[in-house]
Amino acid sequence: MASEVETYTDPVNLKVRELLKEVHLDYSPETTKYVHDVVSSIKEAIDQIPENLQVLADVASGFVRDIGADKVEFQFKKPKSIEIGGSYSIQCIAKPDVNIDLLLRLPKECFHEKDYLNHRYHAKRCLYLCIIKKYLNLSSSVQNVRWSTFQNEARKPILVVYPAVKLFENPGLVVRIIPTATSLFSVAKLNLERNNVRAVNQGDVLQATPKYNSSILEDMFLEDNTEFIRRTFLEWKELREALILLKVWARQRSSIYAHDCLNGSLISIIMAYLATKSGGNRINNSMNAMQILRVTLDFIANSKLWDQGLLFQPQGGHNISKEQRGTYLWSFPIVISDPFAGFNLVFRMTKNGFQELRGEAALALICIDKCKDGGFDEIFLTKIDFPAKYDCCIRLNLKGNGEVSASGFCLDDECWRSYEQKVLSLMHRGLTKRAKFVRVIWRNTTLDCNFENGLAILDREPLFIGILVSSTEEAFKKAIMGPSPENKDEALEFRNFWGDIATLRQFRDGEIAEAVVWEHKEWERHLIIKEIIEHILSRHLSLSEENICTIVDQLDFSLLHGNGDPKNLLDAFDDLSKRLRLLNDIPLKISSVQPLDSAFRLTSVFTPTPHPLAYEKGVGLKLQKFTSTCIQPLEVMIQLEGSGNWPMDDVAIEKTKSAFLLRIGESLQSNWGMTCIATENDVDVFMSGYAFRLKILHEKGLSLLKRQIGGDQAKRVLCTDKQLFLCGQHSSMINGLHGRYSIYGPVVRLAKRWVSAHLFSASLTDEAIELLVAYLFLNPLPFYAPSSRISGFLRFLRLLSEYDWAFSPLVVDINGDLTPGDKKEINEKFMLSRKGYEENMQNVNPAMFLATAYDQTSEAWTRSSPTQAELRRLMAYARSSVSLLTKLILQDQPDSYRWECIFRTPLNNYDAAILLHRDKMPYPSHLLFPSELNQGRRVVCGNASKLFNPFMLPEDIKGSLDELKNKLMVNFDPVRCFVGDLEKKFPNRFKVWYDSLGGDAIGLTWEKAIKKRERGDTCEEEKDLLDALKAVGEVGKGFVRSIHLLKAPRLS
């Protein structure tokens, strides 16, 4: 009873069931019959091939030539048997890859006893398939036959058959024809230490060819091993389910589901090992699928057995001696010896791949423990591809590079695999401690390469290098220190590796050593890693620059402005707070000064630069040609010492605060000569080139608020003190986080830029963006915390698009100070906010529930926006940007235009678009891309006002300093004014989308569908609409360049 309830209520089990239902191939009568029909039609087609057909090398002359085989003629005989093997036979197919493996046993008559030598076997195997391909193509039941490879091994091609009749549920079903070589050769001749490729020699000494031998042995025992696996899995449902789950897990991770690491059959072999006596029956009958998964992952991640190699209990009298085991471990990094001949089943696995595998398995185990619902989403549903996982991706284009195959395509190993190793070792040597992990994969065989014509075409796909940066500090180090020059051999080696850029340097501690130094400004230090990589690759692999694509700085164009040194600003702030504390001609002393603006925590897109007119009196004035007329104030929060004299109602409190601020301003003006500009609500002071906006937090105002609580959640407006308090809390928390992760700032800046570039400034507040990005660093699973701006930005977009906003609160626990009780409370608050969901899907507030330690009810930043509709739009935009960015990283895109598209927003997604006069924007340099529209219908066009100019005019500059200072406008932003007026004038007609960071386009969408009146009134309606747009133009008189009508409102 108890267990039943548990399985029913436990969300993990429920989800796993659902997942299995999704990926499991249904063995319904129709499916099995279909498969049977397809297979028998293939058999029939093969039966059509005439016996004793003479097969010559010229059928696939290119292939035979490239693998260096001789004497390959044979007479065609029918295959000994054709059986279904692989995952279909053990009912472990995981959709969407529905492959049916057809094991085709090559007839012994076609081979000579000594054909294991010099790739003869491989050549004949290929020729045999060529013949079959030819005849299959003639068959009417076959739509197409293509080449593929067995585990990316080019010398072992296989055939993929696309049946002419498609299965309704699984149209992608294909049959793979895999030749096997059961008992073709003597096992002893293929011993690891023997040389079977005569070309592999050093001087006159022949080298052992362990990989080549294993490659043949694999074919010889493929059928036996398949049968062995089948026996283990067939009667064990949980084991089969666990295998499917593991396959799903592995396939989501492109870095481990690769030729040098894991594949479906290897997973089944490892599981078979654990489930039999060989592996100590670690998996037993009482476990369910998730438990088996966990045991397997734990074994992969933590077992010490891997160091000794996994040995299956030998089947049929074969035994492995101790020496043999030693040879194995010496020849291969990882060993799983097969139960029949004792050859290494994982001979393709590299050390690099295995480390990656262990890392991923360990991460998955952490996910199970730490994440919600047993890490279900993280383990099974999150796609972990190269761009998302690695901090730095490098794409090498090696097309037509002769060096790859300079010494032949296939020796013991294939040339592409050797090249991978070469690149990897270079990377290790060049990056040393900068990289935590480097992964090199070259998936060089694609579907449909014509093996008949040779192997030269196999370099078309790019090679990928993924780098996990160990820490930003390490990666940003300017120098690589080499050995001391006295150590001559090492110094010479160092010089050889680095070339001309290695110099002799004396370091601060007096040490003299060889060194390589990269000089970069503070905000360009992420480029160092790129330069190191490009230098060593071009030096040692003689690759030209256009063939090395390092994904590091492609998005930097969006942050070009505002990279200024923040030190000036922070110094100015320190001075200001000192001056404020020292003021003694005001009634109450200032007890604390706290920065609020995002510029202080280095997360604002544009770090402000000192303005020549914003200095104190007496500071020399140098006006450049383009002196901005606008200046953005930076908010600073002040607290006064306590007093009982404060008034009790909030209007009076605000007035008193203003009075205080005015006094402070006056005092600063008279004491330090700082200009003070004030309105009834804001007081700005100029200092060291910056404008600071002073705000007073009155603690009593907070308790005042608590009394007034009640009423509608969404409509409630937070009082100024509460808002200030939240800002202060947020600011100090983010400041702390920035200290822990130095890459946090740039990622936030990219994220903010993206949000506003797509005109979402009104939907998502800056603070909310900061919290979202903070979440990436605090809850990185199933990844590591990002260490580069591009990976961080990509993951921000993914978080936005993939997070389950409707059903989960996003809890950002910056200092880890939420207790379980707090978390429970947050959850309850969240549930409360979602109560209305059933009745009305559209109206859930807040649509994006962001809870933090200082704001458990998510009322600070996302209370009223984004709304459900805005969030949906945001998610759709994010999704599309994710796919574009991923594509850009993975595929060859040399031009920068496509990268810009991530920040270009298509204006045809709005119902109407307003273009503004670019030269009337307050900061023209902040504009990313000038917008032009040649679609839709231009309804309104307007002239620019002459009253405002973003830059001081030459005739203005001649005036006196005071006059000039009066011309300087603090916090004047026509875009904000315009949007504010629009929202006031048309509260329910338009939804306004705009860019607060200097975009020159504003999007309008009709708020709701206009009710359809009687027919024939369309003209009236259109007139109405046009009038509205004209009124919009009037509101923005002097600022609006043109208005374009793109879509008329829906009629309903």
Next chain:
Amino acid sequence: MAIEDSWKKLKRATVDRLSKPLGLKREKDKNKEEKNKMRNSNLVGSEESLNSFKERKKKNKSSRQKRSRNEGDKVDSEEVHHFHMKDESDEVDRGKRKSKVLGNKKRKNEIIKETMPVEVDKLHNEWESGFDEHNVANEVEEKKRSISRKKKRKHQKLEKAEVDKVDELCNDVKDIANSKNGKSKKAHKMKKKDQLSSRKDVKLLERRGDAEEDEVYQIFAGDDDCSKGMKKWITEYHQSRPGLKILQQRIDDFITTHEAQEEEARKEREAQAAEGGWTVVVHHKGRKKTTDSESGIAVGSVAQAAVMDKMAKKKSKEVGLDFYRFQKREAQRNEIMMLQSKFEQDKKRIQQLRAARKFRPY
């Protein structure tokens, strides 16, 4: 260039032919402005063209959307080409074109109705295609021109055939035309006003020609109009910064009146209490107040910390919520209810996730 010339010639020819049926009408209503008439007839033409469009619907299906999307810039570009032709032909053409736009619009609306849900998934792709379109814009332009030429010829024929019907139809579309007219008059007034204000604009207007005014609504900078736009924002900016002294004064005034009001309210309260001859005595429970509620001045001299300390030491007299059995039971029941509701929500969520194919790892 050659194409353009021939295009112009053709247009003139078109106008000549057109004037025939129009002549008939001119005799009928002499009072009306010529321009107006032209428009009406054109609207009729558009009606007909709509019919012919329907016939050709199938043919044009594929190219329609593109055309309608480009309509706007077509108008623009052609204006640029022909603005110097100040004869009537220009007017005629434009009117016709406009009505075409209207026709297209109607159909576009239908299409849009279906495609409205934002499909931004293709966002970037669309961008690209937009870019491509830009590149081939010239080509498209050429094609369009030839298409519209053909159309025009057809209209002519139809018009000749249906001269008789013109009057009836004329009445039908009168309203529309009138409303359009009204607007244009308004625009005229505006224009006159603004002509005085800036000379540059006058030039611009002349160049644009009369017909454009209700096609693209022109807004002038309005640098002397304080109620809207840039001027308003700048004025507001300066008005809100009158200087520290004045601001200080305002706040002082506010505080004085505020305090006076408060005082008055207090007096009133006291007076009210005194009036009845009664004073309501309220029993104050708990600790003595430390501040006077009226003046906010600290009265007692009890340190805050000491009070807190004392409070903490005092045993809470309140009975816990689990004192009675029914309370316990209720709490338990509540918890179970909570769990149940959570379970229900989980189930619902799973259903939703299933519907959204959230369990599909690909």
